[in-house]
Amino acid sequence: MPEPLLAISGLHAGYGETEILRGVGLTVAPGEIVAVLGSNGAGKSTLNRTISGVMRAVRGTIRFAEDAIERERPSAIVARGLIHVPEGRRIFPNMTVRENLDLGAYRRGRARRSDNMSKAFAIFPRLAERQGQRAGTLSGGEQQMLAIGRGLMAEPRLLILDEPSLGLSPLLVEELFALIKSINADGIALLLVEQNVVQSLEVAARAYILDNGRFVLEGSAADIRNDPTLKRTYLGM
Amino acid sequence: MLSPVILFPAVLNGLMTGAVYALVALGLTLIYGVLHIINFAHGALLTAAMFAAFFAHKLLGLDPYVAAVLLTPLFFVLGYGLQRFVIGPAAHGEDRNILLVTLGLAVVIENALLYAFRADTRTINLPYAFNVVEIGPAFLAVPRVVAFVVVIFVALALWLILRLTDTGKAIRAVAKEKLGAELSGIDVAHIYAVTFGLGTACLAIAACLLISTYYVNPQAGNAFVLIAFTIVVLGGMGSVAGALIGGLFVGVVESLSGLWLGESLGQIGIFVMFILVLLFRPSGLFGERA
Numbered sequence: 001m002p003e004p005l006l007a008i009s010g011l012h013a014g015y016g017e018t019e020i021l022r023g024v025g026l027t028v029a030p031g032e033i034v035a036v037l038g039s040n041g042a043g044k045s046t047l048n049r050t051i052s053g054v055m056r057a058v059r060g061t062i063r064f065a066e067d068a069i070e071r072e073r074p075s076a077i078v079a080r081g082l083i084h085v086p087e088g089r090r091i092f093p094n095m096t097v098r099e100n101l102d103l104g105a106y107r108r109g110r111a112r113r114s115d116n117m118s119k120a121f122a123i124f125p126r127l128a129e130r131q132g133q134r135a136g137t138l139s140g141g142e143q144q145m146l147a148i149g150r151g152l153m154a155e156p157r158l159l160i161l162d163e164p165s166l167g168l169s170p171l172l173v174e175e176l177f178a179l180i181k182s183i184n185a186d187g188i189a190l191l192l193v194e195q196n197v198v199q200s201l202e203v204a205a206r207a208y209i210l211d212n213g214r215f216v217l218e219g220s221a222a223d224i225r226n227d228p229t230l231k232r233t234y235l236g237m
Numbered sequence: 238m239l240s241p242v243i244l245f246p247a248v249l250n251g252l253m254t255g256a257v258y259a260l261v262a263l264g265l266t267l268i269y270g271v272l273h274i275i276n277f278a279h280g281a282l283l284t285a286a287m288f289a290a291f292f293a294h295k296l297l298g299l300d301p302y303v304a305a306v307l308l309t310p311l312f313f314v315l316g317y318g319l320q321r322f323v324i325g326p327a328a329h330g331e332d333r334n335i336l337l338v339t340l341g342l343a344v345v346i347e348n349a350l351l352y353a354f355r356a357d358t359r360t361i362n363l364p365y366a367f368n369v370v371e372i373g374p375a376f377l378a379v380p381r382v383v384a385f386v387v388v389i390f391v392a393l394a395l396w397l398i399l400r401l402t403d404t405g406k407a408i409r410a411v412a413k414e415k416l417g418a419e420l421s422g423i424d425v426a427h428i429y430a431v432t433f434g435l436g437t438a439c440l441a442i443a444a445c446l447l448i449s450t451y452y453v454n455p456q457a458g459n460a461f462v463l464i465a466f467t468i469v470v471l472g473g474m475g476s477v478a479g480a481l482i483g484g485l486f487v488g489v490v491e492s493l494s495g496l497w498l499g500e501s502l503g504q505i506g507i508f509v510m511f512i513l514v515l516l517f518r519p520s521g522l523f524g525e526r527a
Contacts, residue, residue, distance in 0.1 A: 052420060054416065054419060054420070073424065074419045074420060074422070075419070075422045075423060075424040075425075078420065078421065078422030079422060083420070084420050085420075086416060086417065086420055089417075090414055090416050090417030090420065091414065091417060092409070092410045092413055092414050092417060092418075093413060093414070094409065094412075094413045095406070095409060095410065095413075099406060102406065103406060103407065103410050103418070103421050103423070104421050106403065106407065106421050106422045106423055107422035150421060154421070154422060
């Protein structure tokens with residue numbers, strides 16, 4: 001077993017007095033796809049925000065490539081190659097597609113940007129066609145591509161995708177999961193945080209079920225897929 | 238009254254005055270657009286810059302235009318430091334705290350100036366202050382023409398910085414989508430401070446342009462900032478082009494209503510127009526709809 005790329009243990013986090021994460025632990029190996037599944041309000045977004053440094057951990061440790069990062073600022077964490085593509089896309093609506101992608105590589109040298117941009121355009125030909133267009137005028141699916149493209153511009157070692165399938169048509173969801181596999185084929189590890197259980201379990205090697213701020217189950221994707229009580233109890237299926 | 242021989246100079250003079258209003262408004266709108274706060278210390282910082290320009294001339298014998306070259310970077314650093322080490326940390330992420338902290342700063346700066354220099358009104362005398370440029374029927378004071386040209390140049394430079402540089406793009410990104418910017422690796426605290434620094438640097442330039450024809454006392458900046466507030470609303474909160482065009486427009490309105498209503502009532506026109514804009518186009522002339 002190689003050293004994990006991301007290792008979280010005993011993590012507590014929340015807003016003010018309200019504790020949302022109540023002691024979670026998780027690992028992602030280099031190049032692995034791990035899914036975190038849970039219903040609305042289970043604490044998925046808080047987990048992501050704490051990993052990326054937008055929220056402060058109350059207690060617990062987060063290690064990335066063996067360095068403790070739980071006290072670092074988001075900009076420093078991005079520079080390490082831990083990239084969080086947030087829920088709701090959070091693209092820059094007033095700027096062009098190209099400017100959005102450029103800003104994704106804000107922490108990388110100018111020289112690397114055109115390289116990264118060509119790669120991003122190869123993955124998303126649609127974005128190349130619309131590079132001069134204001135991002136706010138893109139369709140929902142295109143905006144999701146742009147958000148992921150912006151994340152890839154930062155040269156991630158681990159990419160956190162927060163509810164990427166939210167609001168996409170079934171056809172686009174298919175495309176998205178194919179894309180996730182191809183990103184992973186390039187050696188990038190993914191932490192896939194989703195409500196879409198069936199498809200997430202198809203691409204992930206392992207999964208964690210988050211409920212009420214705790215992981216209630218973890219295991220291989222196959223094991224979790226075959227657990228009927230789990231679906232009824234925690235995922236409302 | 239409506240003869241072009243009178244109207245033309247009035248419009249030109251209005252544009253000259255409006256340019257300085259626009260520069261003060263540029264600083265204010267930039268800070269509002271990015272930090273989403275109204276900087277109540279803007280007037281006090283303008284006053285401080287005017288005192289700096291005054292003493293640069295009085296004590297060091299520096300021409301205000303030379304002083305501008307030194308004071309602009311100095312006030313950038315001052316603004317950066319204020320946001321990074323005072324306003325930001327004191328606010329703890331709450332907008333209403335920022336409001337109060339800038340208000341407190343204004344009180345501190347104004348009273349420090351009052352304590353140091355008393356309420357006296359001071360002016361400087363420059364050999365070229367009464368030289369005029371003749372454009373058709375209009376005679377325009379040289380310092381006002383210089384001010385107009387400088388402001389257009391500064392606005393253009395600011396616009397180019399925001400469009401073309403990495404930092405400028407980061408400023409625009411933070412303005413519209415803070416979380417997205419943070420997760421792209423942009424240091425938001427740094428960008429906030431840079432923005433505050435740019436806004437404060439605008440004040441240093443405005444002060445150096447004003448000091449040759451205007452007076453300074455510990456309240457001198459407030460008159461300009463009150464008008465700048467109306468320009469920011471008029472032009473659309475956060476819009477650089479809106480601040481420039483709004484500023485020029487307000488200058489002309491002031492000048493023309495001065496012509497018709499009498500010099501001392503000139504500013505009535507500004508506030509009547511301000512109320513009309515609020516009634517009929519609350520997002521401002523260049524503002525994006527919420």
